[in-house]
Amino acid sequence: MSQPDVLTRLEILADAAKYDASCASSGTTRRDSKGGRGIGSTTGSGICHAYAPDGRCISLLKLLLTNHCIFDCHYCVNRKSSNVARARFTPKEVVDLTLSFYRRNYIEGLFLSSGIVKSSNHTMEQMVEVARCLREDHDFRGYIHLKAIPEADPELVRQAGLWADRVSINVELPTEAGLARLAPDKNGTRIEGTMRRVSSDIIENKDARKHFRSAPKFAPAGQSTQMIVGADDASDADIVGKASSLYDRFRLRRVYYSAFSPIPDASAVLPLKRPPLMREHRLYQSDWLMRFYGFAPQDVQHATDDTGMLPLDIDPKLAWALRFREHFPVDVNRASKSMLLRVPGLGTRAVGAILTARRHRSLRIDDIARLTVSLKKVRPFIITTDWRPTLLTDRVDLKAQLTPPARQLELFG
Amino acid sequence: MISAYLAPPDDFGAWRTLARTLLQTGTAPADIVWSEEGTSSTDLFSEQAAPPHAVRVDAIRVSRSFVELARTVILHRDPARLPLLYRVLWRLQTQPRLMDDPADADIVQLCILNKQVRRDIHKMRAFVRFRVLQDPDGIDRYVAWFEPDHRIERANIGFFTGRFANQRWSILTPRLSLHWDGRKLSEGPPARREDVPAEDAAEDLWLGYYRSIFNPARLKVDAMLKEMPRRYWANMPETRQIPALIAGAQRREAGMIASGASSFGGTPPTELAALADGLQACSNCPIGCNGTRAVSGEGAAGSRLMIVGEQPGDQEEVAGRPFIGPAGQVLDLHLAAAGIDRGSAYVTNAVKHFKFALRGKRRLHQSPTAGEIDICRWWLDAERSIVRPQIILALGATAARGLLGRTPSIGKERGQLLPQADGSQILITAHPSYLLRLEGESRAREEAKFRDDLAVLKRHLEPQVEKA
Known part of the structure; x- marks a missing residue:
């Protein structure tokens, strides 16, 4: 042939x-x-x-x-x-x-x-x-x-x-x-x-x-x-x-x-x-949590719903934080590395920068703003010398505040 | 005011000499007006740099991480990098740990510039595209045109000499051109895009590869643009195809889903009569569209035994009943011999329409493809859930595939009851038409195996008859 x-x-x-x-x-x-x-x-x-x-x-x-x-x-x-x-x-x-x-x-x-x-x-x-x-x-x-x-x-x-x-x-x-x-x-x-x-x-x-x-x-x-x-x-x-x-x-x-x-x-x-492609994305995020953020598989599994699925609208780290609010807010000037890694919105690089920077000064909210991508996401979960969330972690609408606005559905989705 | 002038704007060594001199003369950052090659210094107060009298000879303090950062940042196009670098150097003399403070505004800015340059270096390594031309001596030379954002050409060339050590290449840019002959590097004047050949022998293959590796079912244009901004596209031939690929993507995905088997809408029928009606109208696979009549199963819902064949044959199609042709007669004979009552079983086929090829006036049987069997499973599954048999006899590989979803080896798996998720059991054996095609000794041997399988079936049907 x-x-x-x-x-x-x-x-x-x-x-x-x-x-x-x-x-x-x-x-x-x-x-x-x-x-x-x-x-x-x-x-x-x-x-x-x-x-x-x-x-x-x-x-x-x-x-x-x-x-x-x-x-x-x-x-x-x-x-x-x-x-x-x-x-x-x-x-x-x-x-x-x-x-x-x-x-x-x-x-x-x-x-x-x-x-x-x-x-x-x-x-x-x-x-x-x-x-x-x-x-x-x-x-x-x-x-x-x-x-x-x-x-x-x-x-x-x-x-x-x-x-x-x-x-x-x-x-x-x-x-x-x-x-x-x-x-x-x-x-x-x-x-x-x-x-x-x-x-x-x-x-x-x-x-x-x-x-x-x-x-x-x-x-x-x-x-x-x-x-x-x-x-x-x-x-x-x-x-x-x-x-x-x-x-x-x-x-x-x-x-x-x-x-x-x-x-x-x-x-x-x-x-x-x-x-949904988002499901694949959430799985990669949880994979990262296990490999670089010290999450045990059980931690990620705790972030899933009754049917064992990760939420599609928010990332697994935020889902975990919302479920275990008693661990927050975290004091960025004192908390351990492993706890800082659990804060939604703080990546490994930001955590590294916080750990270095706090040797030189007490970190204020402006410092955190310079070191992270989105202050809005981080703020409810941290304490700095000049910032303390007012019982934000008890708010019932916290999830709604942090969930990105819904996007228009795909035409053929 | 002191005017400081940096001649080759990407030369870290020259900057270091200059900065060292300024530092030794104790010149404060605020007192310097920086300028570099290609920009004209227009500051009214500017004057020639003061002669480098070494007023202070203190050892200059500088951390290794600053030197590393400065080597990269000097390549940035932003003229503001020069005062920034000097300001940080100046501050380092009194704050030796400054580099460790990632929240300091100057350090933050330095890191931003560093990141932009490094990204540009990385993108150049990724997005340079060579085209081949022949040197006068007949040897291939790979030539590329690239427009970097920053002055990274010289700093980045080590990557290319390491990677393409044993091929001749040239990288042409608006600022300079760099040539490698396999042994040494040489530098030439600025070049133009037209200096690169207009086409290349392998480019069509690359374009074809780019089209094919793209998966239209997962369009994510933003993710692509984030990593491959449009400003690089002009030098990347494959990007010409992007608009057409995006436009075609949703159409292609919809097409795949449509042809991907199911126009089966809604829920499967729950009664045999409705199922028989539905079958007649089914055109979900090519066989369903050949104009023949569908042959539905025969028997009652609730039958303990279900017998599944391959597909209706010529006679079955004419009569509209399963297993009445030659193969059906063989089956009847053996069932009777084994003491199994066909009348109380539900008899059907894995594929409901007759697939044939015309030879003169005769319709010659053709085997259904795996794809066709899989499509028709929708009907077979519906029959199974209505009839709810305890044992299913699969005659031949097609029936077994329709029931199991895979094509088993008849020789290995026949004669044993395979338990199923719905509680039923499947017994695989050969198709009776197979017996018809054999002769003599081999036929006798196969018939014996067929009888043995039916005996197994009979044994498993028996005890429950007694209970009932």
Whole structure:
């Protein structure tokens, strides 16, 4: 069968890849191409080379090697029973495309995933070959993220980790029941087994590098995963619990949440309407609270309503503060760092600045105004030398005062 | 009044020398009028800078964090940065901890300028777009045009030499141009946008990638504009497509939902008669639109056993009844042999319309696609909730998919009762038409398996008959 031209196939295979939320190019070792044969460098925090009108960053060339697939996962546009156009690239074509984009400063590197053709091992071998060719034949030093196939041979997954900066395996759905219903060919135990192996390989490699500096690096940017939100009936509390257990057990760098979005030729089993994008945003906020603000998963779960859902109109930190008003107001001149981090409207940077500044002076409300983005949001929850909220935290209309004004509903929402 | 003049406005070294001199002469910030290359000093009181007599030779105090900040802030275009930097330096002499006070107004301002420059540096790394041209010696050179907000060109060039160490490139700006030949950097005069080639071989691919990676179901234009303001768009070829992408987005999403299977409106019917009527009007999948008549199930609500086949065949469509053709006769034979009464079961198909291809006058059976089966599940689910069977016999892979939502392996899962969430149990076996296609020994073997499966079914139907 003759293949369509490169542009057509690129369009098909990029279109098929866009449901993976991650496009991060951060967190790997710093390196550049000086003294090498090829091109490429990495920075600490990654670079977004463009933004699409969906607000998402385009950092990597995000591509499927092929969207042919022998699996039949309902939420996936590439499932066997889907009627989408199919295409495939050879490893060499992907290598050429990556280098050609990189040379023009379009991208930070490659994020390669694939539908499963022939067998999981065959597919994984092809993906590893792309990474090997970039690194060995072209001395490419940019970022590479490979999606590991849980069903593939562990040795192949290990090789992927040797070439790539990041390896990821998607847990797909927050609950085992959801997985059984929507991804019948996948197996939660197997997915977690592979995650555990990658995680222990990373730890072992860190240890080896302490003793032998020449030991090859293994996935220096760690591993990540993705959960689809809104395709099954898992609540936010379920999702937060699952994410926290994944962070704990497999030392993941990131859990991505992807609001299920309508796909062409959708399976009839799926809800047709997307969940509100705000829900995804609230989940990311709670993820941040757990990773950077010292919130335990239970704290976030306390911020949910009776059905386990986070409020959509206010952020989870404010929701928590409104529920546990007895902890407020907080005296910014005395309070501990952990308590300052709980104040709605104070970010990690503002808290850092407050801690430094209060060594030099007693902070007044004007000082806080200079250090924060929105004084209005912070004011009801803090005490400064010249400010004390008048029992604001007891007001019943406090929530209404702090909730952003309702926006007009989307026309087709 | 002292006039202080900074010649190359992005040269931190020159500023440091100047500031050191001013500090050593004890010149207070208020007594200096700053000016720099490209701006004319118009202050009436200005005079030549006083000769740098080192009046005070005290060691100058300066914190490392100030030097770091000043290196960046000097690149800002705002002329006010010069008095600000000197004022902070001046204050540092008496307030050595000043830099640690993030609430101080001068420090706040310094941090704002620093942030703006750093952002500009970051955006240049992100938004420079090279196009290829050939040097006289036939080797590719990658050339880009960029207009930074601040004077960051030289300070930022290390990033590009590190990243593209082994390719030739040039970055052209309105202030100067920078060239890398693979070994050393050279500087050239200001350039114009026209100096960059008008097109590039790979740009169409990049534009195609940008179009395809965009998800029209999640339009967030504000988020995009926040990170990629319009002033950068002129140098980014992919941004030309943005207006069309936004305009098409909602239409595309609506289209996906519409074609994404369901024009099933409202709630499913709750009676078999209503369901049969509804079926006739269904056109939610291509088979429903082929002009044939839908064949609804046969049997009573409340039947303990439900038998599900694939789809009506030629004869079934003509008669409007399920399982009366050749496969139906095979089924009847085996059911009778197993002692199962077809009359007391509810018999239906996973797909309700007949899918066929015309060969001359004959209508040849064609298998429904997984998508078509999934669409028709809406009806099958409605039948299940009306009939409420305890056991469902799935004949073949299509029936099993319609019931389970996945395509199982018949060989692995046949002959066992699979418990379902609604309390019923599903027993999978082969489709009788499969038996018809086999001959000789293999047919005998498959028929034996089919009989075994029906025996399992019979066993599980029995005990409850006794109780009743």
